[in-house]
Each structure stands twice: as C-alpha cells, then as structure tokens.
Amino acid sequence: MAVIHHTALKPTKLELLTSWLPSRPWYVGGAGGPELAKAGGFRLDDPEGEVGIEFMVVTDTSGTHPTSYLVPLTYRGAPLDGAEHALVGTMEHGVLGRRWAYDGCHDPVLVAQLPLAPRPASRPGRRASPSAGSDRPRRRLLADAGWHPRAGAVRRPAHRPPCLGIRP
Structure with missing residues (x-):
C-alpha cells in the first residue's frame, strides 16, 4: 500500500x-484560464512503491457551465x-x-496497473442524467476513463488521447 x-x-x-x-486539446474552459477545485479522486498502488498513481477529479468553473475532468497523474522521483x-x-x-x-x-506504470484496478458493479438501466424538474445545475464530466454517478451529462471530447485503451 502506498504511503x-x-x-x-x-x-x-x-x-x-x-x-x-x-x-490539452479537450479542454473546454474559459478564455481566462481554469478556475479549479478538487472534486474527488482515488489512488492506485505501484507494486514497486516508486511511482505515485492518482486519478484526480477537478472541476473548472471558468466556462459557462462547470466542467469536471478526470485527470490521471503519476508522480516520480526522477524524469521518465x-x-x-x-x-x-x-x-x-x-x-x-x-x-x-x-x-x-x-x-x-499507470497503464500496467489500470487493468488490475477494481471496477464498479454494473448498473443496468441507470442513466447519468439529472431527474426531471431538477433545479441543480447540469455538470459535464470530461474523461477518458470511468463513469461518475453524479455527472449530469457525460461528453467525450472530440480528441481522445490514445491512452489506457478503455472502451465505453
């Protein structure tokens, strides 16, 4: 387990x-630059204990609608x-x-650990959209991996990074 x-x-x-x-080509924020807040995330372990692996969800409020991004990051003690x-x-x-x-x-290291990560149970028939009549603002989750239960609408960017090999 990571320290x-x-x-x-x-x-x-x-x-x-x-x-x-x-x-990034898939960034859709405002012209003035991102206004970010951490919205969640999780970590995976590197079996060798050398590389930090984190999936961070950040929400950008600089555009016309808040947009959340799932950003996979690794942290190393030397350049890769x-x-x-x-x-x-x-x-x-x-x-x-x-x-x-x-x-x-x-x-x-992240790419090797991703297939070993636990996955959420399938939820047939569930949709990631706000209920009718909801006064909550719609949120969009831009990510190349995963599903988020609180996302108002999931939108794939026009340019998908050729990484991870995850299929929707």
Missing part, C-alpha cells in the same frame, strides 16, 4: 493543472525517459523532494 505523506507541495497539484489543462511530452510539471514535496508529475496516460 501518503501529509505535507506541502510547491506548486500544488491544482496549480500545476491550472497551467497544464489549457494546453521519453515522456517529455507528457510532463505536467515539477513540484517540491516536503518529504520526498523534487517530484515530476506526468499525464498518467503516458506512464507505463
């Missing part, structure tokens, strides 16, 4: 994502050879020192 350190990160994960998200294109950024970890954060879709 989670409760310490400071500089810059924070949200600060890294605020800089990185607008460079050949993955410069997938670098989200670097940060200083209060315990572990410098960490390199990557788009997890391009990290072989």
Whole structure:
C-alpha cells in the first residue's frame, strides 16, 4: 500500500493543472484560464512503491457551465525517459523532494496497473442524467476513463488521447 505523506507541495497539484489543462486539446474552459477545485479522486498502488498513481477529479468553473475532468497523474522521483511530452510539471514535496508529475496516460506504470484496478458493479438501466424538474445545475464530466454517478451529462471530447485503451 502506498504511503501518503501529509505535507506541502510547491506548486500544488491544482496549480500545476491550472497551467497544464489549457494546453490539452479537450479542454473546454474559459478564455481566462481554469478556475479549479478538487472534486474527488482515488489512488492506485505501484507494486514497486516508486511511482505515485492518482486519478484526480477537478472541476473548472471558468466556462459557462462547470466542467469536471478526470485527470490521471503519476508522480516520480526522477524524469521518465521519453515522456517529455507528457510532463505536467515539477513540484517540491516536503518529504520526498523534487517530484515530476506526468499525464498518467503516458506512464507505463499507470497503464500496467489500470487493468488490475477494481471496477464498479454494473448498473443496468441507470442513466447519468439529472431527474426531471431538477433545479441543480447540469455538470459535464470530461474523461477518458470511468463513469461518475453524479455527472449530469457525460461528453467525450472530440480528441481522445490514445491512452489506457478503455472502451465505453
């Protein structure tokens, strides 16, 4: 099981994502840049204990409607050879020192662990849409993996990263 350190990160994960998200072809936020808040997530274990694997859900309120993104991230103690294109950024970890954060879709450790991850039970007949007459704002979940029970509408981006090999 991964050890989670409760310490400071500089810059924070949200600060890294605020800089990185607008460079993605599937980003649909406002022109002024993302206004992000962490909305959830989960972690997977690296059997070797070297790579942090996290799926973070962030909600961006900069556009006309709040949009949530499921962002797979990996954290490493050294650069990943050949993955410069997938670098989200670097940060200083209060315990572990410098960490390199990557788009997890391009990290072989995440890709290897994903098929081993538990999956939610199938829910036949259930739809991820708000009930009729609901006054709650609609939310969209943009993700290349998974299903979220609170998503108002699930929309696949026109450009799907060629990673993970997950089918809807």
